Amino acid sequence: MRYTNALALLKPGGKLGVVDFYVSEAQPAAGLVAPRAALTRWWWPRWFGHDGVHLHAQLNTLRQLLPITN
Numbered sequence: 001m002r003y004t005n006a007l008a009l010l011k012p013g014g015k016l017g018v019v020d021f022y023v024s025e026a027q028p029a030a031g032l033v034a035p036r037a038a039l040t041r042w043w044w045p046r047w048f049g050h051d052g053v054h055l056h057a058q059l060n061t062l063r064q065l066l067p068i069t070n
Contacts, residue, residue, distance in 0.1 A: 007065065016066060021048065023055045029063065 010016055023045055024036050045055045 021053065021055055 006016055021044075023041050026038070026041070027035060048055055
């Protein structure tokens with residue numbers, strides 16, 4: 001997992017800010033984003049992939065590991 005080092009360095013009560021591009025799932029978790037069309041989920045990974053940027057749904061992994069606050 002990519003985030004294990006960041007989580008290990010996080011102090012108790014600390015905050016981890018994440019800004020990332022990702023591809024939502026066909027049925028994303030409530031409150032995350034509106035569901036996206038299949039064409040949209042297909043298009044963006046290919047568009048960013050031309051620059052070596054690989055989009056995926058790991059944001060959901062962070063949501064499971066950490067409480068989300070605004």
